Amino acid sequence: MTKEQTPTYSVLDARGWAADAANVQDDGRIEVNLDSRLCRTLSRLIPVVHEEQELQDTPPIYTEVPTPGLRLNIVIQVVGSRGDIQPFIALGNELQRHGHRVRLATHDVFDSFVRSSGLEFYPIGGDPSELMAYMVKNPGLIPQMESLRAGDIQKKRAMMGEMLRGSWESCINDDPLTNTPFVADAIIANPPSFAHVHCAQALGIPLHLMFTMPWSSTRAFPHPLADVRTSSTEPKMANYFSYGVVEWMTWQGLGDVINDWRASIDLEPIPATEGPCLADVLKVPFTYCWSPALVPKPLDWPAHIDVCGFFFRSPPAFTPPPDLDQFLRSGPPPVYIGFGSIVIDDPSVMTATLLSAVQALGIRAIISHGDCPHEWLFKHVIAVVHHGGAGTTACGLLNGRPTVIVPFFGDQLFWGNMVASRGLGPAPIPHKKLNTDNLTEAIRFCLQPEALAAAEKVALEMSEESGVAAAVASFHRNLPVQTMRCHLIPSEPAAWNYKKAANPPMYLSKMAAGILIDNLRIEPKHLTLHECYPIVIKNRRWDPVTGIASSLLGTSTDVLKATRDVFYRPYQELTNNPRNQSNLQNTSISRSPSNVSTATETASPDSDFGTTPSGLRNTGAALGTSAKSVGKVVGYWYKGMLVDMPLAVSEGLRSMPQLYGEEVVDHGHIRDWKSGIAFAGKNFTHGMSEGLTGVFTQPYKGGQREGTVGVLKGLAKGTLGMTTKVSSAALGLVAYPADGMIKSLYTATHANTRKRIIRARLKEGQYLVENSSKVRANCQFALRAFETRERNQNRA
CATH class of the missing domain: 3.40.50.2000 (Glycogen Phosphorylase B;)
Structure with a gap:
């Protein structure tokens, strides 16, 4: 379809919505007033793909992609109604035909619906009817007073926490019906499941999002959950910004719930500026399951976003009444x-x-x-x-x-x-x-x-x-096959790194490792977790001023929260203890004149929290939580002053050249103290060389393009670049290694989830060795391949 053939959506008015529905506020959409101060501020934080950067002249034609020859454990995480679940059942059945093991993780009420379709099922909790009722009662996802009085907000947040926990368990828990071990090799999810990118980060596996409505920023039409209102913003840009605003509003309501859950699986909290736009920033592959005959792929969507057609299941057998x-x-x-x-x-x-x-x-x-x-x-x-x-x-x-x-x-x-x-x-x-x-x-x-x-x-x-x-085909096309394939059994996905001496690591699948362990070729202690698709969430900085401001805001927020916990956590410790709750109730009875004698007779001997052994333990636990919170206050403050702010300034200085069109060199990711030192070294070398020579090279390049005006522009760029790049190079020698040390310390003190993943992968490997019909065919092949690689590496 050519650009001229793309439908113009003629029934839409200049704001992108039907004129007769512009004032409707009870349809689950958010009123987005782009003329407001908040929306103008948010629009500056939303990355924009400019018109001249559009990536294609015509929507692509999606052809069949050969199966990569990998048999994966795939978990499909879906939140929604029966109509939201049904397309993913069709998807799961098609994935099964390609040899994959597929588990659909969704609400408990869909157990029989999913299993009757031949898919594995994992319950994540949550009630779809309650979610739908909440949507109907709360226009634009913003709670009305009726919902606040009824406690709907707290119920919804509690339900979301339950579904986040259930989604993580769906990645690594045994099948609840058969007890067959399962560890996910890839995740497919719809965006409202929310846990997807965080589960993928914890496991180091690829993620692919699929959905039935637009969720990626485009100029073609506004976000379906946005009621866009503006008088000053160009209509196409208003459409584009509506996606970021909806994401920001959603994150404000759920960000703390998500970060609390991330802490439970040993992941660092996501900065407030990064949470709303993770999928866009990380370029997570996205497939939209609607017909391009109805809504063609917008021209400003990049190659990792596909529009593939509606998902239809095989028609069920039905005899009408x-x-x-x-x-x-x-x-x-x-x-x-x-x-x-x-x-x-x-x-x-x-x-x-x-x-x-x-x-x-x-x-x-x-x-x-x-x-x-x-x-x-x-x-x-x-x-x-x-x-x-x-x-x-x-x-x-x-x-x-x-x-x-x-x-x-x-x-x-x-x-x-x-x-x-x-x-x-x-x-x-x-x-x-x-x-x-x-x-x-x-x-x-x-x-x-x-x-x-x-x-x-x-x-x-x-x-x-x-x-x-x-x-x-879209899912297969976006898999990082080279880093996923086992070196011994190419049809199996890699789960482990096996490394001896200075040799490069050998990628081993769960089955291959199980075979080698069972045949005494290797020991489990020589295996480390393989991340075929590491996900690194950066706190991006645009310039030193906004960088230090956001860093100061983040530090202040953490300090204030920890300060609150100095007093609130002890109260929780006392009131959440069942014995203490009983004591508090008895104490309250004793204050009633009509029940003085009864209270005296029924009061627990432990009701005096501070004098009995049990009371002393409870008081000690409460004081302990208070002391931990005090320690957090001090820790957050020092980390903010000594690490976060210098890092924010250094990153802001390093990023400034992109404000005037210069590309910023990517020096990799900081994951530990070693990569922190390496990053600092690269940044110092590049910053000093580019900063000192830019005073001469930038005017020359500008003169070649624009003559005298270009020379003047180049001189300004070179002078500014010398200041920012040299300053970032110098400050980064301290900031980046410090950041790496903090990350190493965090990893060392938050290892429970990694240990759990290790146990789960070893368990599945052992299960495959004992029960899989494929092991007999692969056993001798894997042993010979291992011995051959060992000999070759020893010779090298």
Whole structure:
């Protein structure tokens, strides 16, 4: 499809949304006022791909990619409703056909749904109906007073903590049904699962995000959860910034929950400036599972983002009830009307509206409140009216059915606008504006020959797509195969490094290591964890001023939190102890005049916390938590003053040349004290040489490009570069090694998760040796390959 052929989404107004829905605030979207001071500030922190940097003239054609020959343990983490889960079941089945072992980790209520499809299941907790109810009650994800009074916010945060923990367990725990060991080699997830990138970082494995709605910044359309309002920002840039603003708002609500959970798996906290944009900064591969025939890939999305087509499962076997079968046979095709699992505020009013519209048109209709498979039912209707879920929308269009979308929240309005932009249905009708008249007109639109022809055309295009197969090809294409492959059994993914003397490490899979250990060729103590795809989260700095300001803010926040804990943690220690809670209750009873005698008789002997042995222990534990918090106050302050701020200034100085268009050299990642020293050395050498010579080379280069004006510009750049680069080189000699030492100390004192991963991988390797049918074929091959590599390395 050429650039000129890309749909213009003509039903959208200058702000990117349907004009008649611009003021709707009860549809799960965030009102984003880009003219506000907050949004103007955030827009400066959101990296922008400029027009001239767009990466392609036409959307790519996705062809089948050969399977890399690796059999992986893949965990698919999904949060959402049944409609969100269903596409990933189709994906999991396709991955199984390529030889992968697939585990789908989602809410407990979908256990039988997932297992009946032939996939492994892991429960992560959380209640999808509660999540949906929260979305309906809280416009734009921002809580209303009703939700605050009901405690919904704390419930949602507690539920998110539960799902984060469950998602991590899904990566390394045995199968809960069969007890078969499992350690993930790769993660596929939808963005709202939130744990994905952090689990991948802890394991050092690749991550691939997949979703049914736009989540990556683009100028083509705004974020589906954003209601963009602006008078001064150019419309395309307003669309682009809406993604960053939504991410920032989400992080503000969940960032502390995520960082608390990260601490439990021995990961450092993520800086407030980095949390909202991790996927973009890390260039995490992203596959969107919608049809490019409906919404083509935007031209400003880079190569690691794909649009592959809707994910359809194989149609389930279904025999309709006799009454439904008789109804379908007894007249012309009816119109389908249904809103899935959406909770309707007033069902009787909604039903009356639907019936009035049907009667006004004189048509037959099926008003659904059951679980009839859409794949079957939509073949027997003439048009569909629904809430606009991605899966329902896809199924209707695949069957060539014109569509009326009545959005309730979330991305449903987006899909309504996309359907309308292609003439496949009328403009969406937000559910609170639905009445007999506009529903009647909307259905009448769908019954026109033009809408039926447009729907048939899109259905033909979609029938030629294979979204699931294209998504699996996208997944395979983005795997770091060279660092994932075992050196002894090439079809197995590497999990270990085995290294002797100064030789380069040998990559060993769990099976290969199990074979070598079982045959006494190696010992487990000689194995170290292999990270085939290390994820490093940097605290990026743009200049020394904002660098030191953000560092000071971060240090102050940590110090204030630790200061609060000096008093709050002891209180928690006392009140969370069941015995203490009982004592506190007894103490409160004794203050009631009418119960003095009863309280005296029933009070626990340990009620005096400070004088009994049990009380002394409790008081000592409380004082211990207070002392730890005091230690944190001192530690945070010294770390901020002696490490974080010098590092922020050095990084800010090093990054300044990019403000005037000069590329900043990447010296690698600092992971420990050795890499910190190496980074400091490279930065010193480069900074001194570039800084001192830039005074001469920059005017020369500028003169070559722009003559006298270029010389003057070059002189300014060279002078500024000498100041920033030389200063960064000098300060970095202290800052970068100090940062590396802090990271080494953190790694040494936070080793429980690494030890757990080691145990889990060894356990799975031993299981494979004892139970896998593939071991017999691979055993002698692996032993011979190991001996050959050992001989070659010894000769070298």
